[in-house]
Amino acid sequence: MSKKISILLIALLSFGKIVAQDSALDKMAMEICEYFNKNEKEFKDMSTSDLTAKLGVQMVQTYLKYKDELAKEGINYDLTKGRAEGEKMGAKVGVSMIKFCPDILMAIAGDEVYEDENEVVESYLEGTLKKVSGQDLYVVEIKDTDGKTQKFVWLTNFEGSDRLINLGNDVTGTKVGVSYTNLEYFSPKLKEYIVRKKITRLEFL
Structure with a gap:
């Protein structure tokens, strides 16, 4: 998870509770949150990089599951285009996940919240x-x-x-x-x- 996403998490959380909407994006976010909650013990001792990899896999799988519904909402990503497209999707889903499991996202962000300003981007x-x-x-x-x-x-x-x-x-x-x-x-x-x-x-x- 990039530094920008980590900072965004903190900023959004400071505004308090966000009201969830029954959208395809929210369904996708809820499903990912449920996956991490159910497997909490397995992920407890994982490194930040391993957790980030797990999150990426879940995002791709749930995106493919809800792809048609997301398209109806004007949300389309071509994951064959490489990392940049995946990061765009991850940023949008991450914001939605804050509604349902902010603690999980902060755990995945780990030390990246405090990354040096001189990091290579x-x-x-x-x-x-x-x-x-x-x-x-x-x-x-x-x-x-x-x-x-x-x-x-x-x-x-x-x-x-x-x-x-x-x-x-x-x-x-x-x-x-x-x-x-x-x-x-x-x-x-x-x-x-x-x-x-x-x-x-x-x-x-």
Whole structure:
């Protein structure tokens, strides 16, 4: 569970009791809460990361169960698009779960509520590859869904890099989803710190 979700939990809880509504989202949230309540003893000694993984699995399973009802309420998620879409769903379901089992959510959040402000945050966007250029350092250019060209530095091995290498010069127009982190480093030329987007994973859509 991300830091943003953990902070959101605390903020919403401060407003007191939230009145539940009989919506598909609430049914989904209630079912997940019931699952954790019934298996409380099993989860008692689990780490935060293991509990988060369990929560993710339950969210996906219940989403698929109520997918048609959720669609009627205008709630749709394409879980084949990767982590970003799953995080959107998790944030929405998490807010609804606060109505039924806030204690469970806070237990799952664990120490992440108190994470350092300098934590590394991974972001995600989709678009089409334009080109890969550079000599000692490769820069991957992607045209995002808004038509803006985004540049990413290729510094380390990442999931999807082998396929990108195999594409060679035939990258233009390939649809991808890219996960990245912001990397700050000192530029001797500019004599100041600058931020670049570092690729951590590349999905071919």
